[in-house]
Amino acid sequence: MTDTPEWFRETLCPDYGLSLRVDRVLQESETGHQRLRLFENARFGRVLTLDGVIQTTTADEFIYHEMMAHVPILAHGAARRVLILGGGDGGLAREVLRHASVEQVTMVEIDAGVVAFSREHLPGLSAGAFDDPRLDLVIADGMAFVTQSSAQFDVILVDSTDPVGPGEVLFTDSFYGRAKARLAEGGILVTQNGVPFIQPEELRQSMRAFRALFRDATCYLATVPTYSGGPMALGWGTDGTARQTPVDVLRDRLEAAGFEPRYYTPEVHAAAFALPGYVARLMT
Incomplete structure (x- = not known):
């Protein structure tokens, strides 16, 4: 037996x-x-x-982290300062720091215990990111940081948990408005917005706030096996035109960056913004 x-x-x-x-x-x-x-x-x-x-x-984290990092950074084309809210495991910081053109990454994580736990038990996720001199780790509440800081960032990435517990405030209209105030001209805000088929209200509510704040408000999709129930949505907000960056320009920028992602390609980047009807209707 x-x-x-x-x-x-x-x-x-x-x-x-x-x-x-x-x-x-x-x-x-x-x-x-x-x-x-x-x-x-x-x-x-x-x-x-x-x-x-x-x-x-550890098997599929690269999909989520690559798509959250490389889509806005390569679309922007001149991102020097990046703000990460959440992401205590270090995987997103790892991908952002692969871009030598990024000069400073500020990572705001509410739970120091997650960082310590991940550094000890999941060191491959951060792959040295926490020791990179360009990374400034701030243990603080993300809402408080965007409210109190006067810094400006080219890209803001909200790598939050789902809208329960400590991550709940990071899905509010008030938070999105204060995050936008931290964006430099042409800056891009990208957010974790769950699996639309399973969590439609999460995307609908976020996109309502994005539409009120940004000239270009939408989402793009990535298929991450761990987050089952359909493709995952990543919210996209900017007042610039970065979403229209041609594939050949993205290809040149990726080649200049000098690394080869496992999931991200310029073609996948462009296709990720082509939304199925049921996802597009959540944003109307």
Whole structure:
């Protein structure tokens, strides 16, 4: 008789859940804000959960982090200062810092425990990003930072958890307005907006705020297996024209950057803004 394997079941949504077999529990801990659990799964590698919700896996994190970082940075074409709100595992900072043209990255994370946990148990995600002299790590509330700071950024990336707990405020109209005030001329705001098929209100509410704030307000999509239920939406807001950057220009900029992403390509970049009807209707 064999032991019944343990299965993790995510219950973020009341009528839908993702299950992963727990092959081995590696670490469990509590921070002042969240409960962290790290386990291994044969398909997804190391799986990090916060308060019972999957945040990232070592097998497919590159898709999300590449699409959140490279789409706005390469579309902008001259991003020097980047603000990351959230992203305590360091994966997004890793991708942003692959751009030698980026001179400074300010990363604001509310939970120092997530950073410490990730540095110790998921060092491959940050891949040295926390030791890069261009990175300024600030342990603070993201809403408070954009309210109190006077700094200007070319790109702002909101790598938040879902709109529950510490991440809830990062989905409010007030937050989006204050984040926009931190954008330099032609700056771009990109946000994590969930899986539209499963979480339609999350995208609808964010896009309502974006339309009131930005001349160019939309989203683009990335297919990340961990975030099941359809493609994931990344909100896009700018008063500039970066979304119209031609594919051949994106290709030249990526070549000049000198690295080869695993998921992102200029062609995928352009296609990601072609929205299925049900997603486009959430933004009207």
